[in-house]
Amino acid sequence: MGSTNSTLLKIPNVEVLMQETGFSPAHIIRLHDRFKALDKEGRGYLCPQDFGAIKELAMNPIGDRIIGAFFSPGKETVDFHAFVKILAHFRPVDKDRPKEPNSPEPINSRSNKLKFAFQLYDQDKDGKISRDELLKVLRAMLGMQVTEEQLESIADRTIQEADLDRDDAISFEEFRKSLEKVNIDHKMSIRFLR
Amino acid sequence: MEETNPDPNPGESTQAVFTLNYPRIQIPFEITLWVLLASFAKIGFHIYHKITIWVPESCLLISIGLIVGGIMHSVHEKPPAVLTSNVFFLYMLPSIVLDSGYFMPTRPFFENFGTVLWFAIVGTLWNSIGIGISLFAICQIEAFGVQDINLEENLLFASIISAVEPVAVLTVFEDISVHEHLYIVVFGECLFNDAVTVVLYNLFNHVAAIEVVEAGDVFLDIGWFFVVGLGGTFFGILFGFVAAFTTRFTGKVREIEPLIIFLYSYLAYLIAELFTISSIMAIVTCALTMKYYVEENVSQPSCTTIRHVIKMVGSVSETLIFFFLGVVTITTEHEWNWGYILFTLLFALIWRGLGILVLTQIINPFRTIPLNFKDQFGLAYGGLRGAVSFALAFTLPDSIGRKKLFITGTIAVIIFTVFIQGITIRPLLKLMNVRKTNRNLETINVEIHKRLMEHTVAGIEDLCGQWSHYYWKDKFMKFNNRIIRKILVRDNRPESSIVALYKKLELQNAMEILDQMSGDISAAPSLISLHEDRKNSPKPRKKFLSSDVANMHELLSKNMYKIRQRTLSYTNKHALPNDITAREILMRRHTSLRRSFRAGSLHGTNAAKMSQKYFSLPMRQSLHSGFPSRRLGHTGDGDTESEIDYPSNRPTIRHPHRPSSTAGMPLRPLDTLKNAASSVNTVNEQNNVQRGNRRSHLSSRRTFRFRNYSDEDSEGEDQKSRSSPHAWVQEPQNSSEVQHPLIGRPHWLPQKPQ
Numbered sequence: 001m002g003s004t005n006s007t008l009l010k011i012p013n014v015e016v017l018m019q020e021t022g023f024s025p026a027h028i029i030r031l032h033d034r035f036k037a038l039d040k041e042g043r044g045y046l047c048p049q050d051f052g053a054i055k056e057l058a059m060n061p062i063g064d065r066i067i068g069a070f071f072s073p074g075k076e077t078v079d080f081h082a083f084v085k086i087l088a089h090f091r092p093v094d095k096d097r098p099k100e101p102n103s104p105e106p107i108n109s110r111s112n113k114l115k116f117a118f119q120l121y122d123q124d125k126d127g128k129i130s131r132d133e134l135l136k137v138l139r140a141m142l143g144m145q146v147t148e149e150q151l152e153s154i155a156d157r158t159i160q161e162a163d164l165d166r167d168d169a170i171s172f173e174e175f176r177k178s179l180e181k182v183n184i185d186h187k188m189s190i191r192f193l194r
Numbered sequence: 195m196e197e198t199n200p201d202p203n204p205g206e207s208t209q210a211v212f213t214l215n216y217p218r219i220q221i222p223f224e225i226t227l228w229v230l231l232a233s234f235a236k237i238g239f240h241i242y243h244k245i246t247i248w249v250p251e252s253c254l255l256i257s258i259g260l261i262v263g264g265i266m267h268s269v270h271e272k273p274p275a276v277l278t279s280n281v282f283f284l285y286m287l288p289s290i291v292l293d294s295g296y297f298m299p300t301r302p303f304f305e306n307f308g309t310v311l312w313f314a315i316v317g318t319l320w321n322s323i324g325i326g327i328s329l330f331a332i333c334q335i336e337a338f339g340v341q342d343i344n345l346e347e348n349l350l351f352a353s354i355i356s357a358v359e360p361v362a363v364l365t366v367f368e369d370i371s372v373h374e375h376l377y378i379v380v381f382g383e384c385l386f387n388d389a390v391t392v393v394l395y396n397l398f399n400h401v402a403a404i405e406v407v408e409a410g411d412v413f414l415d416i417g418w419f420f421v422v423g424l425g426g427t428f429f430g431i432l433f434g435f436v437a438a439f440t441t442r443f444t445g446k447v448r449e450i451e452p453l454i455i456f457l458y459s460y461l462a463y464l465i466a467e468l469f470t471i472s473s474i475m476a477i478v479t480c481a482l483t484m485k486y487y488v489e490e491n492v493s494q495p496s497c498t499t500i501r502h503v504i505k506m507v508g509s510v511s512e513t514l515i516f517f518f519l520g521v522v523t524i525t526t527e528h529e530w531n532w533g534y535i536l537f538t539l540l541f542a543l544i545w546r547g548l549g550i551l552v553l554t555q556i557i558n559p560f561r562t563i564p565l566n567f568k569d570q571f572g573l574a575y576g577g578l579r580g581a582v583s584f585a586l587a588f589t590l591p592d593s594i595g596r597k598k599l600f601i602t603g604t605i606a607v608i609i610f611t612v613f614i615q616g617i618t619i620r621p622l623l624k625l626m627n628v629r630k631t632n633r634n635l636e637t638i639n640v641e642i643h644k645r646l647m648e649h650t651v652a653g654i655e656d657l658c659g660q661w662s663h664y665y666w667k668d669k670f671m672k673f674n675n676r677i678i679r680k681i682l683v684r685d686n687r688p689e690s691s692i693v694a695l696y697k698k699l700e701l702q703n704a705m706e707i708l709d710q711m712s713g714d715i716s717a718a719p720s721l722i723s724l725h726e727d728r729k730n731s732p733k734p735r736k737k738f739l740s741s742d743v744a745n746m747h748e749l750l751s752k753n754m755y756k757i758r759q760r761t762l763s764y765t766n767k768h769a770l771p772n773d774i775t776a777r778e779i780l781m782r783r784h785t786s787l788r789r790s791f792r793a794g795s796l797h798g799t800n801a802a803k804m805s806q807k808y809f810s811l812p813m814r815q816s817l818h819s820g821f822p823s824r825r826l827g828h829t830g831d832g833d834t835e836s837e838i839d840y841p842s843n844r845p846t847i848r849h850p851h852r853p854s855s856t857a858g859m860p861l862r863p864l865d866t867l868k869n870a871a872s873s874v875n876t877v878n879e880q881n882n883v884q885r886g887n888r889r890s891h892l893s894s895r896r897t898f899r900f901r902n903y904s905d906e907d908s909e910g911e912d913q914k915s916r917s918s919p920h921a922w923v924q925e926p927q928n929s930s931e932v933q934h935p936l937i938g939r940p941h942w943l944p945q946k947p948q
Contacts, residue, residue, distance in 0.1 A: 031658075034658060034659050037659065051657070054656060054657060056653075056656035057653055057656050057657055059779055060649055060652060060653040060656070060779070061649055061755050061779050061782075062646065062649050062650065062653065063653055063779075066650060066653040066654065066657070087654065087658070090651065090654050116650075117643065117646060117647055117650065120646060120650060121646075137642075137646065138642070139782075140779075140782065141642070141645060141646065141649070141754050141755055142750075142753045142754055142755070143753040143754075143755065143778065144778055145753060146749060146753050150746075150749060153738075153742070153746070154638060154642075154746050154749070154750070156738075157638050157738050157742075157743065157746060158638050158639050158642060160738065161637045161638060161639050162637075162639050175643075178637065178639040178640065178643070179639075179640060179643055181640070182640060182643075182644060184647075187644060187647045187648065187651070188647050188650070188651060189651070190651060190654060190655055190658070
């Protein structure tokens with residue numbers, strides 16, 4: 001690894017990337033190293049198998065959903081930019097960032113973090129978490145001793161609590177509302193990405 | 195136990211046919227009996243499971259010891275004088291410490307390294323010195339009659355009773371949801387605490403023997419303290435590397451691999467003892483260093499053996515010590531001094547509590563996750579004294595005038611903390627928990643979403659790889675990967691059981707798919723349409739009672755997978771870590787990937803829905819009917835070999851239950867399908883004898899939907915399967931395509947029930 005500047009120069013459009021995501025050059029370099037480590041064949045992009053090689057992620061109950069979140073619908077590869085942009089969701093919120101009215105919302109805003117979590121449920125991207133999708137996630141996250149009936153009642157209860165417009169599904173707004181008391185920044189941030 | 199020598203032919207001094215030669219076997223025999231008795235005690239506790247929840251195991255062991263001691267006392271028998279200094283320090287302590295060190299989860303440990311060391315070193319020093327000085331102050335009071343104990347002896351005693359043992363706390367923590375980092379702090383604290391205590395013990399022992407203590411000596415001693423600690427660490431690392439290097443070449447002699455581990459650790463310990471540096475640090479660092487590389491080099495059975503043996507020996511040592519504690523309590527002469535002992539108890543509690551409070555305040559700003567009050571309470575109140583304290587007291591040199599008083603005092607402290615604190619900590623923590631977490635105010639929504647977010651963050655962290663704020667740690671990891679691993683790790687290394695399982699699943703699926711080339715049919719479409727129908731029928735809104743909701747909360751908190759499950763499984767000190775949940779997760783994921791691949795190939799049917807449902811019990815089936823065979827297979831299944839390598843043993847057990855568990859479909863109209871599926875499975879069962887457990891019916895059902903699979907396409911397919919995790923959940927737009935195959939082969943699938 002050469003000096004920081006030379007590595008940065010090798011990454012195309014790195015200025016834009018840093019601007020959009022808010023990562024410092026040091027972080028970009030580390031992420032780039034990690035990207036290269038995952039991209040064993042040096043193709044410059046990652047495909048799902050590369051993610052699958054991460055053992056700990058395989059042990060994660062929602063590991064495959066997390067992997068799926070990296071790939072935009074229809075695409076089967078993710079390049080470095082997209083990789084960093086997704087990870088930017090997990091930066092802790094910059095408290096002292098000036099609020100410019102015209103600039104787009106930063107990727108790691110509370111709302112975007114919530115959207116990320118929402119997408120993990122809503123795999124068919126219809127903007128709603130259906131009962132089915134909820135059940136799937138529940139099954140993934142719960143041990144095998146839980147009966148189907150119990151799962152279904154939990155799912156029913158979840159929808160009942162959150163679903164305000166009675167359409168038997170949770171929309172993003174309802175999702176956001178149900179989590180209004182939760183410190184999302186704390187929950188959905190990775191400190192070392194600050 | 196006398197020696198009898200019955201002479202069948204009285205009057206003749208011929209060779210007796212039947213003689214008893216007890217003295218010859220006495221020592222090994224008695225040791226065996228004691229160990230056996232201790233093991234029976236352990237077995238006995240677990241027969242009634244509830245006991246171990248409420249009463250820590252150390253309590254039970256001491257009680258049994260007390261009973262046995264009582265028996266021995268009444269027959270005027272002396273306890274075996276086995277617990278000498280040498281036996282403890284050379285045989286028992288290394289086992290206990292190796293057990294703790296080997297099972298220490300390294301990553302959280304290093305993340306909390308500062309805190310652990312802080313509490314262990316500074317905490318123990320604080321405790322020892324605080325208690326020592328206060329006791330010395332008490333000694334000055336004439337009324338207690340202990341004026342002859344000087345400062346050094348007080349300090350010595352104080353250092354003995356500062357050694358805490360976390361077992362009871364950890365088992366309680368497991369049930370109450372406690373952060374992972376707290377486990378590590380408690381676990382690590384105990385470990386290093388032992389090291390510090392032993393060092394202090396030796397230090398004060400040495401000092402107590404000296405008549406005159408000068409200021410210069412004190413500084414020398416402090417310097418010696420550091421030398422001892424760091425020296426021990428250095429030796430440990432050295433031996434760890436050497437051990438790892440040796441295992442690189444044991445590819446052909448797998449039988450001796452476990453032996454190498456034990457020998458090197460023990461050697462590290464002994465050599466450290468030779469140089470009178472901290473042997474505990476040596477053996478712990480040896481185990482930590484070694485584990486990482488060795489587990490990559492050795493075969494899976496060796497790995498299991500190593501773990502089993504370490505657990506076994508450590509557990510036995512600890513058990514024996516507690517046992518002796520009980521026995522000795524009854525049988526030795528005690529010197530009881532109300533004032534001294536009561537004040538000891540008081541000071542032990544106060545200083546520990548104060549210590550934790552103060553130290554936490556200082557260290558919290560440096561921690562990423564600060565320790566809250568509940569954590570601190572757990573740490574402080576959970577400071578039970580245990581085996582090490584007792585052994586250290588028991589092996590005090592006789593030159594200490596008040597040795598008996600010290601022994602009595604130590605026993606008193608241990609019994610008090612173990613019984614009273616050990617039994618009450620659980621209700622107290624539960625009380626605090628209930629007040630603090632306000633679980634009932636959180637909605638089910640929030641609970642689920644929070645857990646999802648935690649898993650997400652954990653996943654992303656894993657994705658980012660090992661990373662920390664510390665530049666040098668990253669550098670070390672790079673150095674490690676590039677250089678050290680090349681030297682120490684063999685190239686063809688066997689994988690961990692999980693990875694092996696994963697690969698095996700992949701391979702089996704590939705093979706099955708090849709076998710069943712013609713399988714195109716899927717049950718999926720009918721299921722999906724059924725499911726659609728069900729969904730469309732409007733359901734009345736269910737009313738949930740608050741008790742239902744409370745039950746749900748309970749269910750969720752008990753059954754939701756914890757983050758990075760593997761770490762927590764290490765904390766049960768008396769049991770082996772198991773991979774069960776990891777395997778559940780892995781198998782589920784694997785199934786869903788396989789399904790998604792097939793679903794992907796069929797342009798996104800919702801076939802995968804079925805598989806997801808597979809892993810919960812079918813509706814209206816109780817836990818017992820659906821699961822026993824599966825459970826039998828997994829619980830206590832410490833060795834992973836049985837599933838992977840010898841699955842042929844399993845089919846018979848599981849077979850009768852398979853139909854119910856196979857169906858796994860929660861939809862009511864599926865009874866017909868269940869039967870169909872089960873008949874297919876029976877057929878497949880006979881065909882695929884290898885697949886002994888539920889993997890087989892996963893795969894057998896999966897194969898139906900399969901179009902053309904060929905080896906060349908495997909790459910592409912794998913890619914496809916994994917690239918479309920979101921594809922498989924799409925609503926089936928093209929189910930028409932799938933229905934044709936269904937119609938094509940109706941013989942095993944009945945008409946779509948409407």
